[in-house]
Amino acid sequence: MSxxxxxxxxxxxxxxxxxxxxxxxxxxxxxxxxxxxxxxxxGRTVDLLAENLADYRALVHRCTAGxxxxxxxxxxxxxxxxxxxxxxxxDPAWLAAADVxxxxxxxxxxxxxxxxxxxxxxxxxxxxxxxxxxxxDGGPDQGRRRITLVPDHHICVVxxxxxxxxxxxxxxxxxxxxRPLTWISGPSATSDIELDRVxxxxxxxxxxxxxxxxx
Amino acid sequence: xxxxxxxxxxxxxxxxxxxxxxxxxxxxxxxDVDFPMAQTCCGQAHxxxxxxxxxxxxxxxxxxxxxxxxxxxxPSGSCGAMVRELYPRMGARARAEGRGDGxxxxxxxxxxxxxxxxxxxxxxxxxxxxGAYYPHTVTYHPTxxxxxxxxxxxxxxxxxxxxxxxxxxxxxxxxxxxGFGGTFALKNADVSAAMGADKVRNAxxxxxxxxxxxxxxxxxxxxxxxxxxxxxMRPVHIAEILASTQEEPV
Amino acid sequence: xxxxxxxxxxxxxxxxxxxxxDETLRGNLRHATHTIRAKRAxxxxxxxxxxxLREAGKQIKDHTLRHLDRYLVQLEESVTAAGGTVHWAADxxxxxxxxxxxxxxxxxxxxxxxxxxxxxxxxxxxxLEAEGIRAxxxxxxxxxxxxGEDRPSHILVPAIHRNRGEIRDIFAREMGAxxxxxxxxxxxxxxxxxxxxxxxxxxxxxxAKVGISGANFMVAETGTMVVVESEGNGRMCLTLPETLxxxxxxxxxxxxxxxLEVFLQTLxxxxxxxxxxxxxxxxxxxxxxxxxxxPRDFHLVLxxxxxxxxLADEVGRQALRCIRCSxxxxxxxxxxxxxxxxxxSVYPGPIGAILSPQLRGTGSEIDASxxxxxxxxxxxxxVCPVAIDIPEVLVHLRERVVQGGPVTREGVRVLVKPAKGxxxxxxxxxxxxxxxxxxxxxxxxxxxxxxxxxFHPRTLPGPGRAWSDTRSVPEVPAEPFRDWWQRxxxxxxxxx
Numbered sequence: 001m002s003x004x005x006x007x008x009x010x011x012x013x014x015x016x017x018x019x020x021x022x023x024x025x026x027x028x029x030x031x032x033x034x035x036x037x038x039x040x041x042x043g044r045t046v047d048l049l050a051e052n053l054a055d056y057r058a059l060v061h062r063c064t065a066g067x068x069x070x071x072x073x074x075x076x077x078x079x080x081x082x083x084x085x086x087x088x089x090x091d092p093a094w095l096a097a098a099d100v101x102x103x104x105x106x107x108x109x110x111x112x113x114x115x116x117x118x119x120x121x122x123x124x125x126x127x128x129x130x131x132x133x134x135x136x137d138g139g140p141d142q143g144r145r146r147i148t149l150v151p152d153h154h155i156c157v158v159x160x161x162x163x164x165x166x167x168x169x170x171x172x173x174x175x176x177x178x179r180p181l182t183w184i185s186g187p188s189a190t191s192d193i194e195l196d197r198v199x200x201x202x203x204x205x206x207x208x209x210x211x212x213x214x215x
Numbered sequence: 216x217x218x219x220x221x222x223x224x225x226x227x228x229x230x231x232x233x234x235x236x237x238x239x240x241x242x243x244x245x246x247d248v249d250f251p252m253a254q255t256c257c258g259q260a261h262x263x264x265x266x267x268x269x270x271x272x273x274x275x276x277x278x279x280x281x282x283x284x285x286x287x288x289x290p291s292g293s294c295g296a297m298v299r300e301l302y303p304r305m306g307a308r309a310r311a312e313g314r315g316d317g318x319x320x321x322x323x324x325x326x327x328x329x330x331x332x333x334x335x336x337x338x339x340x341x342x343x344x345x346g347a348y349y350p351h352t353v354t355y356h357p358t359x360x361x362x363x364x365x366x367x368x369x370x371x372x373x374x375x376x377x378x379x380x381x382x383x384x385x386x387x388x389x390x391x392x393x394g395f396g397g398t399f400a401l402k403n404a405d406v407s408a409a410m411g412a413d414k415v416r417n418a419x420x421x422x423x424x425x426x427x428x429x430x431x432x433x434x435x436x437x438x439x440x441x442x443x444x445x446x447x448m449r450p451v452h453i454a455e456i457l458a459s460t461q462e463e464p465v
Numbered sequence: 466x467x468x469x470x471x472x473x474x475x476x477x478x479x480x481x482x483x484x485x486x487d488e489t490l491r492g493n494l495r496h497a498t499h500t501i502r503a504k505r506a507x508x509x510x511x512x513x514x515x516x517x518l519r520e521a522g523k524q525i526k527d528h529t530l531r532h533l534d535r536y537l538v539q540l541e542e543s544v545t546a547a548g549g550t551v552h553w554a555a556d557x558x559x560x561x562x563x564x565x566x567x568x569x570x571x572x573x574x575x576x577x578x579x580x581x582x583x584x585x586x587x588x589x590x591x592x593l594e595a596e597g598i599r600a601x602x603x604x605x606x607x608x609x610x611x612x613g614e615d616r617p618s619h620i621l622v623p624a625i626h627r628n629r630g631e632i633r634d635i636f637a638r639e640m641g642a643x644x645x646x647x648x649x650x651x652x653x654x655x656x657x658x659x660x661x662x663x664x665x666x667x668x669x670x671x672x673a674k675v676g677i678s679g680a681n682f683m684v685a686e687t688g689t690m691v692v693v694e695s696e697g698n699g700r701m702c703l704t705l706p707e708t709l710x711x712x713x714x715x716x717x718x719x720x721x722x723x724x725l726e727v728f729l730q731t732l733x734x735x736x737x738x739x740x741x742x743x744x745x746x747x748x749x750x751x752x753x754x755x756x757x758x759x760p761r762d763f764h765l766v767l768x769x770x771x772x773x774x775x776l777a778d779e780v781g782r783q784a785l786r787c788i789r790c791s792x793x794x795x796x797x798x799x800x801x802x803x804x805x806x807x808x809x810s811v812y813p814g815p816i817g818a819i820l821s822p823q824l825r826g827t828g829s830e831i832d833a834s835x836x837x838x839x840x841x842x843x844x845x846x847x848v849c850p851v852a853i854d855i856p857e858v859l860v861h862l863r864e865r866v867v868q869g870g871p872v873t874r875e876g877v878r879v880l881v882k883p884a885k886g887x888x889x890x891x892x893x894x895x896x897x898x899x900x901x902x903x904x905x906x907x908x909x910x911x912x913x914x915x916x917x918x919x920f921h922p923r924t925l926p927g928p929g930r931a932w933s934d935t936r937s938v939p940e941v942p943a944e945p946f947r948d949w950w951q952r953x954x955x956x957x958x959x960x961x
Contacts, residue, residue, distance in 0.1 A: 004541075004553040007715065007769045010876040011534040014777035018531045025720055028528035033517035033727070052740060107757040111671040111705050131733075131741035144758040145704045145746075149697065150671075168741075169726035177687040177722045178547070180758055183729075183745035188697035191737050192606035192622050193629055193655040195497040201605065201659050202666065203697025203744060222946055224901065228911050229939050231946035238950075250950045255901040261894055263841060265863030269898040276902055304857070311779065363843035392798045396840025403478050403838060404931035405485045409802045410840070411936065439936030 036166035037130055045129045046160045050211060052132025056186030057199045058207040068157065068212050072121060073097035075155055075208055081118035085147040089140020094157065095121060105143035111150055119153040120204075125181075127158045128171040132186065134158060134209060135171060137179040145182055154204040156184070160211045218246050219284035221277075221329070223294045223431075224256040230431045236458035236465065237290050237332060240347075243458075244340055248288075253280045259297040264398045267305065271318060274302055278325050286339060287329045290454045292361025292430045293397075295331035300364055302326050331361060332454055333429055337370040343377050348461040350380035353451075354423040356414070356437065358430040359392050371429055371453055378456060384421040388413070395436035411440040419446045429453045474809030476834035481803035490804050493628045498795045504738035505792060505848070511740070512730065521727045523852040526786035529685075529718055530776060536685040536718045537767065543688025547750020549763040556875075560768045561592035564677065564710055567764055568598050571708050573674045579692060579702045580604035581679030582789055583712045583768060585617060585811040586824075589677070600677070601643075601669050603698035605662050612639040618805025618813060620791040621736050626804055629653040640665050666698065676702035676760065680713045681788065682728060683765075686721045689749045690765070693732060695742050703746050709760035715767050716776075716785040728788060731850035735790035771824030777873035780861040784819045786851040791816075793845035793855060799838055808835065815845035819858040826874055826881075827866050833884045836862035867891060889928075911945040918943070 001009075040048065050060045063071045076084060076098050083101040095102065103109075103117050123141035124134045134156050136142045148154050158164065165171050175181060188203030199205070218241065222234045234250075241248045257277055258270030277298070281287045289295045303326055306319025336342055355375060361367045375383055394400070394410025401407075414437055418426045426441070428434050431452055438450035459465035474480065484490055509515050529536055541551045554560035568576055576593065578584065578600050590600040590611075602611040609624035610617050613635045617623030624632065633653040640647040645665045651657060678699065682691040690711055692699050703709060719725070733742045752758045776782050794800050794814030805813035809831035810821040818839060822832040836859050845855045865872065867890070869883040883891070900906045914921075918941040924933040932938070 002553070003555045003559060003769075006555050006876070007553050007767070007773060008534050008537065010769065010773035011537070011715075011776060013876065014773050014782075014873065015531060015533070017779055022531055023528070025528060025532075029521055029524040029724075030517075031521055033514040033521055037512060037514070056739070056743070115667070115671055128741075133741045138752075138758055145700065146758075149700050149704060168729050169723075172723065172726050172729075177684065177689045177747065178749050180749075180752060181745075181747040182700065183741070183747075185739070185741040185743050187743065188695065189743045190605045190655075190659055190696045191501075192604070192609070192624060192696075193632060193658055194493070195501045195622055195625065196655055197737075197739075198655045198659050200656070201663055201696035201698070202603075202670070202701055224907070227946045228914065229941065231942050231944065231949055234946035235949065250947070250954070252947060252951070253904045255904055255907050256897070258898075258901075261898060263860055263863075264890070264894065265836075265860065265865075265867040266891070266894045266898075267860075267864050268868065269894050273898060273901050308780075359840070359842035359844075363847055390844075392840050392842035392844070394798065394840060396842065399837065399840045400936075401928060401931045403481060403799070403840075404934065405478065405482045406799050406802050406838075407840070408935035409485045409491075410798050435939050436936060439932075439939065442937035443935060 035169050040166065042161040045166050046164055046211060049127055049129035049132060049164055052129065053186065053209050056132055058132070058186045058209050060209050060211065062211045062213070064213055064215055068094055068210065069097040071210055072155060073099070076100055076119055079119060079153050081153060083117045085114065085117045085120040085143070085151055087122055087141050087143030087147065090121065090123065091141065105147045111146065114146060114150040117151045119155060120147050120151045121155045121157070122148055123157050124163060126171050126174045127164045128168060129164055130167050133171070134184050135175060136182045136184065137175060145180055148182065149203055152204055153206045155208045155210060157210045157212055160213050216246060216285055218248055218286045218288055219281050220248050220250045221254060221281060221287050221289040221294070222250065223289060223291045226290065226431055229435070230452065233290055233431055233452040233454050236452070236454040237288070240345060240454060240458040241288070244342065244345060246340070249284070251280050257294045257297045259294055260397050262297065262301055262305070267308070271305060271309070274305060275318070275321050278322050282324050285328065286335065287325060288332055288335045289329065290332045290429065290452060291432070292331050292358045292365055292367065293432060295329060296360040296364030298329040299326055331365055331367060331429065333367060333370045333374055334365065336374060343373045345374065345377070345457050347457045347459055348379040348464070349456045349459045351425050352382040352384055352423040353425045353427050353456065354384045354386040354418055354421040355389070356386055356393065356418070356426055356428045356433070357389055358428050358433045361429050362390060367429070374457060375427065375453070379461070381456070384423045386421060387417045393433050393437050395433045397432070400436055408440070411436055412444065415440045415444050415446060418448060423448065425449050425451045427451050427453050427456055474831040476830045477803070477807055477809070477838040478834065480807035480809065484804040484807050485802055489628070490626055491802065493626055494801050494804055497622070497625050498801050501738055501795045505735060505795065508734040508738040508740065512734070518727055518731050519850055519852055522731055522850055523786060525719055525724050525727060526851055529720055530716065530782060530785055533715065533718065533776065536720055537715060540683055540685040540688060540718055543685065544750060544765050547688045549688065549750040549765055552764060552766045554766055554768045554770070556770050557587035560587045560712060560766055560770065561589055563766050564589060564712060565592055565596045565598065567708070567710055568593065568675055569596065571675055575599040575601065576675040576677050577601050577603050577669055577673040577702045577706065579676070579678040579694065579699045580607050581677070581712060582620060582811060583679045583714050584677060587712070587768065587770060589712065601666070603666050603670070603702060605659060605696055608662055608666070609635055612636065612643065616806060617811060619794055620789050620812065620814070626806070629655060629658065632658055636661050644668060670701040670705060673702070673706045675708045675710065676706035678702055678709065678711045680711050680717055681732065682725060683713060683718050684722050684725070685718050687749055689722065689747050691725065692746045693742050694744050695737065697744055700744055700746055703748065704759050706760055708762040710764045710766065712766045712768060715769060715772055732788055732790055735792040735848070735850040773876060774873045775823040778823065781819065781823050781858050783853050784816070784823060784858055786853055787816050787820065788851060790850055792848040792850065796844040796848050798842065798844070799840065803838070808838065815839060815855045816853070819855055819862060822862050826872070827862065827884060833866050836866060908945070908947060912948070914941045915944055
């Protein structure tokens, strides 16, 4: 007997007490928790996102679409970034004002090569206000997961209010589980020393989030 | 209202003052108290140590002794929780083991009618000011089975706050276990003693004269530790504070 | 759990005896657990529907466990369809053989690891080492444990028993032997220590070809794996290597993608007391070669190792709902004083006290003592985000220890005998039951105690010394309550 069959047989024997007509999945879970906490306007939801991002030490900036290239250029210059990893589908206008070497996200790059890149600029798939989370789904304007991981400085652009949801349940609804997802809430951190939170370990130690509105 | 006092075996044997205080207090509040002489032990120590089958006849005995009363009042959070929380569980386990509904049926009548003392005062009698007078500084330790098992909440506090002359001091780390835990105190004596010592240090830091709780088992452990650590504080059951009056102080 | 590391551990009280006297350890644990306790309470209070989320989490897990065979088959299909390979391991040895074989097939002799309770449980690092494969732990706390040749003492923070000064010393002393040494003049500020770990592990991440992880959740419907973490070491191990091997207990399955909406709210708030942990990665099989995002090969090793035996116990199976948040450790007064090592298992604290004796059985000294490592104060049950009634299971396991009875071991129903060393207690319990069944006997005993009270010693002999060593013995009153009652209210009551 294979271990697969052995384990499945053990499970079935262990569950001898479960009746055949046991409550089916859709009725087994009483989902009377909230779809979102509180009732906010779209504008207030964006404010909450900004507050919660900042609370976990992300640097939050706000601008209009027109101001975005200048904002990104300013942030990169502020870091002294010379090279920037760029997802293939990133709107070229976003980096139009920046004086940096653009490193396209290419499958051939080794991790060591990426380690020499100063910054990365991406969009996101969705942002969750209540938890201060941005989610990347590997879309064309976000690139492979490694480009937002190895460089030490990540600038993530969130289109507000369109990409912002209030809650985790609402965020999951918008996401496709078939895609590789990275949920980011502030820069990397650890609580491993005396259960005290320290920001900045292996992932980017600086996370800058630009909330960009149409006007 | 005919009310039975379920004093518990520990109080009956070691802390008769608490029993007398409950009788005095309830009588003062117009309650007709009876002490069924056939009562012994609810079986908690057996059950919690792993001797459920030894606890079953004691639970049946409890139900026979107290079954005829409208209300059963006990000055012990843990024994109250035994009847209210664990008797139904014992009945359900017996059923799951294919032993029928007998035990569950036998225990069912006493479960909803059993009250911890402060619960009975606040919820059934509807009083928080019991006319007590106790001119001491007191800190209150909510015992685990009262706090988390029965959900006594702020009932003991509200009763204490209404006592004349009493100054209530906040106990740091109040909701942490004192370390008694029945046979835990013997089986894991080192950890139990360390927990007790921390509880006593917290109590002493309040500067109160008295540490009050609604369960003498915990007070036996805390008080025993206080004596050894020479804090000068006294452990007192809440019933004795509530029974105390200006005319007849405890 | 045949990891080996924990075999022959002394019983809990003996191990705790040492820990209670270790002032540094007591101080470290008090500081850490009290810090996180308060933060967790705040994080939980922020969500008004905590009770409903907790109940939903419990129900999702219960439903999954009650139909685990179906969901495991579905999970296997989904993972396979997405390009992954599923392996099944009945016990630790088989899991270790599978993983070792997979690593060897890549031709690599080192792997990077994300913190994983399952691989600790099966003793994977030791198994790899025996085959000449070096496993690098990359979680900061796991790194501290590995460098210090120590054992983990907490589910979330395995090095919780170490303070910053001790960590600094370990880094300064040991890092050089494993790779990049600690920077000169390293101080004990947490930020500097975290930075030293970053530098030390960087080269290992960048060259790694094989990553090994666990998973917090596996979604049966989609085949999606979920890893919840903070430092980014998880992302490194899950993203950069060419081969990824995830070793996961079968109970980590949830039916649907939607179910994550509950656990991604309750887990971070319960474990690190955050609204959300810094990084959560989800992936489904492998991505196509065109994107080449992440490992080309993905292997999922599903392990039983005592879980189906636990599942067979109708009371004890609720332990399998555990999502390893460690909130129960952080509130436990016994854990705070005894420390994690006393539990003799990778699963310490209240959840460990009910999990280890079920996964491993109650045959060893340590496992038979774990159900008693609790005052039954109930704080663990209060904070558990999937409402595991730990005190209920503790008492249930105590019953198994003292009374024996039918249990399932390696899939077979067997009858276990009562554990040794409880004969005197059993006799005492029986005698007490006999006496308590007869009020007259109880009364005679009480009177005898009252009459002889002047002769009672201040310290007790035999097992009673465990009490009187640290606590005074209560004085027996002149008369028991029932005698007073009879004197003053006599005749009112007709029963005897």
